[in-house]
Amino acid sequence: MRAVAIHTFGRPEGLELIDLPAPAPGAGQVLIAAEAIGVSGADAVIRRGTLAAYGFTEGHIPGSEVAGTVTAVGDGVDTAWVGQRVWAFTGVGGGYVEQAAVPVAEVIPLPAGLSAADAVALGSSGxxxxxxxxxxHFAAGESVLVRGAAGSIGITAVQLAARGGASAVAVTTSSAERGARLRALGATHVLDRSGAGGADAPAGYDVILDVVAGADMPAFFDRLNPNGRLVAVGAVGGQPPADFGAKLMAAFQKSMSFATFSAATVPPAALRAVRTAQFAAAGRGELHAVVHEVLPLEQAVLAHQKMDSGAVFGRIVLTP
Incomplete structure (x- = not known):
């Protein structure tokens, strides 16, 4: 089968199309013929070599989620899975493939009204x-700022905060056109990437959900209300400065807090329940997945070039 691997860390051109033996499902696994493969910001971070210290090596196959049809099952798996349309988490890699052998515990059936492309635009990010x-600890009546809202995580966070009763849902993004699209999804205020603009926007926020991190992250502590909380859920802009905590200590009397979040810390049953509920909501049209573009697997380099350009709104999807 065809797959895409990281031949050389760095630029998108370091990705290469390769041939691998077709996998067979092992015990407790299902084999999925992929119809859609999600391309995420985390894939780009890994491709650049930023996380090499965490064990990622050249030769790694990026991608963490696929959607498609189960074609075979391994020992101990109910044969009723065969023929079902599903979404699956492939782990911290292994998703840029035509066929994926995945533990059945990481597989979720898809509702009839949800496309494979929409499923991979929502599954992990949602x-x-x-x-x-x-x-x-977001609660109804609180104000929320989503930093880096044009990606699939931010797009879903805007909708969830609005549906959850936020008093305001501000977003940072790079253009008026993106801001208009985010307003249609529930944003109430649009700021530029620095957090400026929006004359009627709140002066401070109870919650900041940060997908970007990077060198400018400490400046957003200044936008927190007393008892405000900033949670970093991504680092597509790179690591923050080593001394970023000094901002929090300097504002000690405001009792602000910072946390990171990784889905790897959530119990599998809780992840499954949320993903199942979100897929059902998306199938009913109550939650919107945004697919920027669908490209063939062999154009993974182009997909990553588009990601690096900052021009993507939502998620790029690859199809075998």
Missing amino acids: AVAHFGLARA
Whole structure:
């Protein structure tokens, strides 16, 4: 089968199309013929070599989620799975493939009204948005700022905060056109990437959900209300400065807090329940997945070039 691997860390051109033996499902696994593969910001971070210290090596196959049809099952798995349309979490890699052998515990049936492309635009990112807001102890009546709202995590977070009764849902984004699209999804105020603009926007926020991190993250502590909480759910802009905590200590009397969130810390049953509920809501049209573009698997380099350009709104999807 065809797959895409990281031949050389760095630019998108370091990705290459390769041939691998077709997998067979092992015990407790199902085999999925992929119809859609999600391309995430985390894939780009890994491709750049930023996380090499965490064990990622050249030769790694990026991608963490696929959607498609189960074609075979391994020992101990109910054969009723065969023929079902499903979404699956492939782990911290292994998703840029035509066929994926995945533990059945990581597989969720898809409702009839949800496309495979929409499923991979929502599956992983929707859960991060949900549990990121929970990590921030977001409650109805509080104000929320989503930093980096044009990606799939941010898009879902905007909708969840609005549906959850936020008093205001502000977003940072790079253009008026993106701001208008985010307003249609529930944003009430649109700021530029620095957090400026929006003359009628709140001066401070109870919750900031940060997908970007990077060098500018400490400046957003200044936008927190007393007892405000900033939760970093991504680092597509790179790592923050080593001394970023000095901002919090300097504002000690405001009792602000900072936390990180990774879906890896959520019990599998809780992840499954949230993803199942979100897929059902999306199938009913109550939650919107945004697919920026669908490209063939062999154009993974182009997909990553578009990601690096900052021009993507939502998620790029690859199809085998």
